[in-house]
Amino acid sequence: MRRYLARRLLLLVPVLAGVSVIIFMVLHLSPGDPAEIMLGSQATREDLARLRADLGLNEPLHVQYLRWIGHVARGDLGRSLWMKRPVLGEVLTRLQATLLLTATALVLSSAVGVALGVAAATRPNSVLDRLSAVASLFGASMPSFWLGIVLMVVFALWLGWLPASGMYAPHGGGDLRDLLSHLILPAVTLAAASVTIVARLTRSAMLETLAQDYVRTARAKGVSDRVVVLRHGLSNALVPIVT
Known part of the structure; x- marks a missing residue:
């Protein structure tokens, strides 16, 4: 080592x-x-x-x-x-927002991607599995800058639900709710492409894990599907995804 x-x-x-x-x-x-x-x-x-x-x-x-x-x-x-x-000072002043956005996108892509992958693996060749494959194809081929523009136009300009830019509202903001409202659109934009990759990796790893002998043995002993999928399947399938 x-x-x-x-x-x-x-x-x-x-x-x-x-x-x-x-x-x-x-x-x-x-x-x-x-x-x-x-x-x-x-x-x-x-x-x-x-x-x-x-x-x-x-x-x-x-x-x-x-x-x-x-x-x-x-x-x-x-x-x-x-x-x-100084360039270093300019970078450090924006580092907090960058790290927060990156961490949020990472958590979002991991949670949604793993959930979609597990759902698709437990129902192979189903409608959900095929929809997941189509969504993965669109997500992987969609440019992030284009998706960001579309989300801003729809949710910020047309519907007015979320702000289009900034980290806090210029007047009267600064609380957690204000921060989350500014974080949703950029985090979803960054996480979209990663969700598809994580979902397909999770699906393939889960299918391989669920086909192992110890999983069939657990099911033969009467272990519930939920325990088999989450404890025996997902815990082992996450190893290649995390690494």
């Missing part, structure tokens, strides 16, 4: 190095001059040259990369060209 972990950690080093090179090159090759973006179109050539020298944009590419890696290692991600504030 220790050798395996050590090997994985060693392999992580070139992967991170390659990712850092790709990120740096993407930033470097992006269109636009950072000096012009920061100073504006009315800046003189002398001001642009001075800022490029201050930012180190005139140095060789490998020198810029090494300096950039050094700053990243210290947690210094630079300053935003648009907000004129």
Whole structure:
């Protein structure tokens, strides 16, 4: 186990190095001059040259990369060209909302996906199983940005049931109910594609588990279907889904 972990950690080093090179090159090759973006179109050539020298944009590419890696290692991600504030601070101010949205979508997709997969596996080739397969096909092929727009148009603009943006209401909000109302649409949008994947994985794992000898033995002993499905089937079928 220790050798395996050590090997994985060693392999992580070139992967991170390659990712850092790709990120740096993407930033470097992006269109636009950072000096012009920061100073504006009315800046003189002398001001642009001075800022490029201050930012180190005139140095060789490998020198810029090494300096950039050094700053990243210290947690210094630079300053935003648009907000004129440290990038790390901008990221941290939005991290809470991002983590909350991601966790909610993960819980939602796992709960709904597992429930649909179990229901489809216990009734193979039924109407529910076929509807689940069709829903999985649509969910996997539906772009998230398109689904998000549709949900906003229907539930925010037409029906007016849910807000279209933000985390809290601008006036008089801030409680749990207000937070949940703002969380529903983006969480459903993010969870839609994952629900279909979890549902199909759960179905296939459940069908394989329910066909095992110990499950047939439990049923032959008179164990109820609910206990067989939840205790013997689902508990073992969740192993490949979780991993």
